[in-house]
Amino acid sequence: MVPPSRKLKSSDVVGRINEIAKEINSVLNECRKEKYFESVALLYSFIENILKWLAYANGLWQLSEKAMGVEEMKAVRNYCKRLSFYQASNSAYLAGLLDFDLFVRIESIREERNKVIHQFWIYEHRGNRGTIRKKLEKLANTANQLARIFNKLTKKIGVDEVYELSL
Secondary structure, X not given: OOOOOOOOOOOOHHHHHHHHHHHHHHHHHOOOHHHHHHHHHHHHHHHHHHHHHHHHHHHHHHHOOOOOOHHXXXXXXXHHHOOOHHHHHXXXXXXXXXXXXXXXXXXXXXXXXXXXHHOHHHOOOOOOHXXXXXXXXXXXXXXXXXXXXXXXXXXXXXXXXXXXXXX
C-alpha cells in the first residue's frame, strides 16, 4: 500500500496503514473465516478514519499559504477529528479527493456499516461467512483505493511531516 522504503515511527500513519493491510491480506489469503467479521469492522473503522485524515491533511495543505498559528492548526485538527463518517466522505468528495464513483461506493459502505453496527442483533448475514467474505473483499478494495489517494496526496504535499499528522 505505502512505500516500505521510509523509516517508520510507531505513531506514523503509514505504519498503521501497512499493519492493517498486512492483517486483512492475511485473513483473506489464509481464509481465516473466524476473523472475517472482525476484519469487516476494522475496515469500516479504517475507511472512516482515513477519510478524516485525508480531510485533515488536505485542509492543512489548502491553508498552508496562510500563516497559521498553533491554535488555528489545532482548530483544523479538532474539526476533522469530530467529523462523522458522513461528513468525512462528503468533505473528501467536495475537496476533490474522491471521484464520484468512489464517493457513491463509500456512501453505500457507510450505510451498510450503520445497518450492521446499529442493528447487529438482527443482522441477517451475521453467521454467513461467504457473504461476510464478499463484504470484506469489497471493503479491502475500497481501502486500497483510499490508500492510493493517501499516497497521491502525500506526494502532492511533498513534505515528510505529513506522515506524522495524527488525529
